[in-house]
Amino acid sequence: MLELSRADLHVSISDPAATSMNFLNEIAGRYPDAISLAAGRPYDGFYSVEDVARYQQSYVDHLRGRGLGEQQVRGLLLQYGRTNGQLGELIARMLEIDEGITVPPESVMVTAGCQEAMIIALRALCAGPDDVVLVAEPCYVGLTGAARILGVEVAPVPETPDGLAPETVAEVARQVRAAGKRPRALYLVPNFSNPSGVSLPVATRRRLLDVAAEQDLLLLEDDPYGLFGLDDEPRPTLKSLDTGGRVIYLGSFAKSCFPGARVGFLVADQTVVGEEGKRTLLADEMSAVKSMLTVNTSPISQAVIGGVLVESGCSLRTANRDKLAFYRNNLRTLLAALEEHFPQPGRGELGVRWNVPSGGFFAVVDVPFQADEKLLERSAEQFGVLWTPMSFFYTDGGHHAIRLSCSYLEAEQIAEGVRRLSRLVTENA
Amino acid sequence: MLELSRADLHVSISDPAATSMNFLNEIAGRYPDAISLAAGRPYDGFYSVEDVARYQQSYVDHLRGRGLGEQQVRGLLLQYGRTNGQLGELIARMLEIDEGITVPPESVMVTAGCQEAMIIALRALCAGPDDVVLVAEPCYVGLTGAARILGVEVAPVPETPDGLAPETVAEVARQVRAAGKRPRALYLVPNFSNPSGVSLPVATRRRLLDVAAEQDLLLLEDDPYGLFGLDDEPRPTLKSLDTGGRVIYLGSFAKSCFPGARVGFLVADQTVVGEEGKRTLLADEMSAVKSMLTVNTSPISQAVIGGVLVESGCSLRTANRDKLAFYRNNLRTLLAALEEHFPQPGRGELGVRWNVPSGGFFAVVDVPFQADEKLLERSAEQFGVLWTPMSFFYTDGGHHAIRLSCSYLEAEQIAEGVRRLSRLVTENA
Numbered sequence: 001m002l003e004l005s006r007a008d009l010h011v012s013i014s015d016p017a018a019t020s021m022n023f024l025n026e027i028a029g030r031y032p033d034a035i036s037l038a039a040g041r042p043y044d045g046f047y048s049v050e051d052v053a054r055y056q057q058s059y060v061d062h063l064r065g066r067g068l069g070e071q072q073v074r075g076l077l078l079q080y081g082r083t084n085g086q087l088g089e090l091i092a093r094m095l096e097i098d099e100g101i102t103v104p105p106e107s108v109m110v111t112a113g114c115q116e117a118m119i120i121a122l123r124a125l126c127a128g129p130d131d132v133v134l135v136a137e138p139c140y141v142g143l144t145g146a147a148r149i150l151g152v153e154v155a156p157v158p159e160t161p162d163g164l165a166p167e168t169v170a171e172v173a174r175q176v177r178a179a180g181k182r183p184r185a186l187y188l189v190p191n192f193s194n195p196s197g198v199s200l201p202v203a204t205r206r207r208l209l210d211v212a213a214e215q216d217l218l219l220l221e222d223d224p225y226g227l228f229g230l231d232d233e234p235r236p237t238l239k240s241l242d243t244g245g246r247v248i249y250l251g252s253f254a255k256s257c258f259p260g261a262r263v264g265f266l267v268a269d270q271t272v273v274g275e276e277g278k279r280t281l282l283a284d285e286m287s288a289v290k291s292m293l294t295v296n297t298s299p300i301s302q303a304v305i306g307g308v309l310v311e312s313g314c315s316l317r318t319a320n321r322d323k324l325a326f327y328r329n330n331l332r333t334l335l336a337a338l339e340e341h342f343p344q345p346g347r348g349e350l351g352v353r354w355n356v357p358s359g360g361f362f363a364v365v366d367v368p369f370q371a372d373e374k375l376l377e378r379s380a381e382q383f384g385v386l387w388t389p390m391s392f393f394y395t396d397g398g399h400h401a402i403r404l405s406c407s408y409l410e411a412e413q414i415a416e417g418v419r420r421l422s423r424l425v426t427e428n429a
Numbered sequence: 430m431l432e433l434s435r436a437d438l439h440v441s442i443s444d445p446a447a448t449s450m451n452f453l454n455e456i457a458g459r460y461p462d463a464i465s466l467a468a469g470r471p472y473d474g475f476y477s478v479e480d481v482a483r484y485q486q487s488y489v490d491h492l493r494g495r496g497l498g499e500q501q502v503r504g505l506l507l508q509y510g511r512t513n514g515q516l517g518e519l520i521a522r523m524l525e526i527d528e529g530i531t532v533p534p535e536s537v538m539v540t541a542g543c544q545e546a547m548i549i550a551l552r553a554l555c556a557g558p559d560d561v562v563l564v565a566e567p568c569y570v571g572l573t574g575a576a577r578i579l580g581v582e583v584a585p586v587p588e589t590p591d592g593l594a595p596e597t598v599a600e601v602a603r604q605v606r607a608a609g610k611r612p613r614a615l616y617l618v619p620n621f622s623n624p625s626g627v628s629l630p631v632a633t634r635r636r637l638l639d640v641a642a643e644q645d646l647l648l649l650e651d652d653p654y655g656l657f658g659l660d661d662e663p664r665p666t667l668k669s670l671d672t673g674g675r676v677i678y679l680g681s682f683a684k685s686c687f688p689g690a691r692v693g694f695l696v697a698d699q700t701v702v703g704e705e706g707k708r709t710l711l712a713d714e715m716s717a718v719k720s721m722l723t724v725n726t727s728p729i730s731q732a733v734i735g736g737v738l739v740e741s742g743c744s745l746r747t748a749n750r751d752k753l754a755f756y757r758n759n760l761r762t763l764l765a766a767l768e769e770h771f772p773q774p775g776r777g778e779l780g781v782r783w784n785v786p787s788g789g790f791f792a793v794v795d796v797p798f799q800a801d802e803k804l805l806e807r808s809a810e811q812f813g814v815l816w817t818p819m820s821f822f823y824t825d826g827g828h829h830a831i832r833l834s835c836s837y838l839e840a841e842q843i844a845e846g847v848r849r850l851s852r853l854v855t856e857n858a
Contacts, residue, residue, distance in 0.1 A: 001674040001697060001698065001700050002647075002673060002674030002675060003700045003701070003702050003708075004699055004701050004711060005701075005702055006701050006702060006703035006704070006709075006714065008556055009554065009556055009714060010552050010553055010554070010645070010702065010718070011556065012552065012558045012718055012721060013553055013714050013715070013717050013718065014717075015717050015721070018716075018717035018720060018721075019717075021720075026568060029858075033567055041508060041509055044500070044503060044504060044507070044508060045739075047503070047507055048499075048503060049489055049499075049502055049503050049506050049507070052485065052506065052507075052729055053482040053485065053486075054474065056481065056482065057692075062599050066592045069472070070478075073478055074473060074476070074477060074478050075473060075690050077478050077481065078476055078481075078687040078688070078689040078727060079473060079687070079688055079689055080470055080472070080683075080688040080689075081689070100686070111724055112691075112722075112723040113724050113729070115720075115722065115723055115724045116722060116723050117719065119721065119722060123439050123441065123578060124438055124439055124442055125438065125439070126439065126681045127437055127438055127439045142721065145719050145720070145721035148721070149552060149579075149718060149721050149722070151580065155714060156522070158759055164460075165532070165756075172816070200443065212550070216496045218431075231473070244431060245430040245431030246431060251718065253507070258507040258508070258659075259507070259508055259509040259724075260506050260507040260508055260509075260510070260545075260727065260728045260729055261727060261729055262723065262724065262725070262726065262727035262728075262729075262730075263727075270432070270433055271430050271431065271432045271433070272432070272433050272434075272435050272438065273433070273434055273435060274435035274436075275435070279432075280435075282433060285438060285442050287447075288441055288442050288443075288444050288447035288448075289439070289441055289578060291447060291450075291544075292441065292447075292544065292548065292571065292574035292575050292577070292578050293541075293544065293548060293575075293722060294541040294542055294543060294545050294689075294722075294723065295542050295544045295571075295691065296691070297691065297728040298541070298689065298691035298692075298727050298729075299689045299691075300481055300689055300690055300691075300727075300729060300730050300733055301691075301727040301729050301730055304729055311506055329730065338607065341682070344595065400821070403826055421653070
């Protein structure tokens with residue numbers, strides 16, 4: 001059999017993030033009894049296999065109810081379809097109801113999960129080697145990985161405990177420009193970010209939109225966790241505040257429905273001006289990229305999400321009340337367990353601190369030792385608990401911090417996981 | 430609303446192939462009564478909407494029959510899954526039964542349609558700006574479009590009426606090398622190619638494998654039409670003849686099942702040698718690319734194709750007997766209609782010739798005039814027939830040829846379409 005040298009393959013093959021995630025999966029496989037505070041997946045128990053066919057049927061009924069004949073319905077489900085998908089209207093209605101985002105259905109592109117939305121947005125916007133994407137750091141590995149696939153340069157903007165500082169964004173943009181390059185876009189997760197759990201205050205959101213206009217940046221707003229706040233405080237999306245058309249909204253159904261559908265979307269309602277002043281919609285232009293990645297998103301998967309939207313009256317905020325209660329309880333359990341196992345008097349001596357996210361799936365714990373892969377392996381083997389080294393999410397940094405996830409487990413397991421973690425910390429402090 | 434300049438977006442946005450295909454779709458939309466000999470889609474009538482749920486159920490039953498519990502089945506369908514998918518075993522069995530290809534299940538990666546398989550293979554293999562992919566020209570636009578997304582240089586190898594000449598492949602590879610670049614792979618469709626309809630003789634396949642070894646090329650073998658030969662003559666895939674591990678096989682279920690599943694696959698059983706001599710499977714290495722494009726292929730879509738495979742005993746050759754009869758009749762009808770409407774005595778005067786493919790969905794007609802978009806529009810408006818200019822599939826060429834498809838229509842429409850085409854030709858000759 002032919003042997004290829006790994007050094008001859010593209011650099012994304014050796015992506016450190018992919019390697020790290022593989023390592024995590026491998027450790028999880030080797031220690032199946034370890035409690036995983038590493039898995040950021042949604043909880044499994046909200047759906048059953050039978051729901052899939054029912055949702056598809058609901059969507060088919062919806063199409064028939066709109067007067068489509070059998071041949072048309074069959075074509076929509078089984079044939080190649082429109083590159084940008086068939087859920088534009090339902091998703092636009094959902095964005096209006098749930099997020100106060102008003103956009104034309106044609107500006108919605110349905111994608112093969114939010115990951116594809118990221119790479120399409122990056123590819124469309126970053127035209128040449130001088131185009132740079134800014135990212136809030138620590139950063140979700142899917143975005144930096146997508147940039148690596150395309151050879152797009154990434155400029156990190158350090159996140160503070162209150163999220164990104166708009167002035168730092170402006171500063172990094174100026175540095176990029178001073179280096180002869182073009183800062184093209186900024187990627188961020190404004191609500192309960194992955195991995196940090198941090199959210200952006202509303203005033204900061206408004207200021208960030210101003211900075212985007214000043215620095216001629218587009219904002220790639222990724223919002224997979226927005227529905228899952230600890231309180232009912234409204235957190236307006238950047239897109240809903242965006243009067244200048246600076247935001248490309250990236251959407252996921254992995255947490256609000258389930259990951260197996262692999263359906264996400266992007267909203268790109270900006271105008272593109274071409275030769276002879278011809279005006280088109282950015283989402284339509286981006287379809288040229290989408291068609292060369294996956295042609296179109298599986299209509300069978302779209303039908304499942306279409307059914308969820310139809311059954312919920314296009315309000316996932318309403319449909320997700322049970323999930324919201326579950327995830328709230330999980331995050332509260334995580335934070336309470338940290339309080340319990342790292343009590344205030346001793347905490348300082350141990351050198352342990354954590355942030356208190358106002359929602360979402362993640363919290364970050366600072367620890368007084370190097371939290372690397374070697375320690376992770378020992379943690380799995382000797383203490384029966386898994387977590388994610390924060391260094392996975394930095395170009396260089398996060399060496400003394402770990403990410404804890406509380407989405408996949410039930411509350412008792414979370415409490416037990418933190419108890420085990422406290423033993424690891426005590427032994428290493 | 431923000432206005433972006435089209436010139437500031439990535440070059441793939443202005444991909445001439447995408448523009449051409451959009452033009453075709455637009456013309457088709459404007460002249461709905463025109464008969465489309467342009468559409469290369471499979472015929473619609475083989476499946477009904479109800480089949481989707483049944484196939485999914487068959488796959489679920491298959492999983493249960495293998496002893497998986499409800500929680501595991503639920504996880505396989507609704508959660509994030511293995512990057513390379515869950516149909517490896519079923520697809521490997523199908524390849525063994527239908528194609529005599531023997532590969533380990535782990536070498537199979539399930540992709541979001543064959544398009545994703547193409548871009549993953551290109552990205553993994555083409556590591557730097559000097560890596561070039563050779564393509565049989567005329568070439569399927571999905572491959573050249575994927576290369577454009579990644580900025581991978583394409584070197585065309587002109588196809589002859591008997592398919593690619595291996596010596597020309599070697600010649601182009603040498604030219605690429607002489608220019609200081611690395612010829613990395615060759616893309617081709619050996620069976621009833623899209624767009625040309627041409628097939629590679631078996632002896633040529635063997636010689637091509639030798640040339641691949643001599644020139645250190647990988648062969649990207651794309652085989653969406655292999656099941657649909659006019660005769661029962663066996664046409665071994667390159668992969669089944671590949672003793673040296675030179676072939677990466679790209680598979681599609683769009684024609685053998687239906688396009689709406691958006692499930693394809695690739696087979697990469699080559700060995701990768703990394704640092705310290707660590708040996709891995711190319712398919713496993715490629716998963717780093719796949720994870721940054723779409724994370725994994727929708728398990729809900731995989732379940733549909735899994736059901737088709739389970740119900741057919743993993744033989745799509747057997748399961749596709751009805752389709753084979755239909756497509757054979759369509760291609761024979763197309764060729765007979767050409768004979769009828771361009772009879773031998775006058776044919777030479779008209780300057781009309783066509784090839785006689787031994788299977789598949791396409792034939793190419795040479796015409797004595799420029800077959801461009803302007804003529805296509807007039808053809809739709811005045812003659813009620815659509816076709817594809819062959820120039821769409823060349824970097825520069827094919828100006829006096831058209832592609833006729835016979836997959837989507839019923840036989841009577843094909844005959845009528847060719848009759849209309851003959852009027853266009855007579856008026857323009």
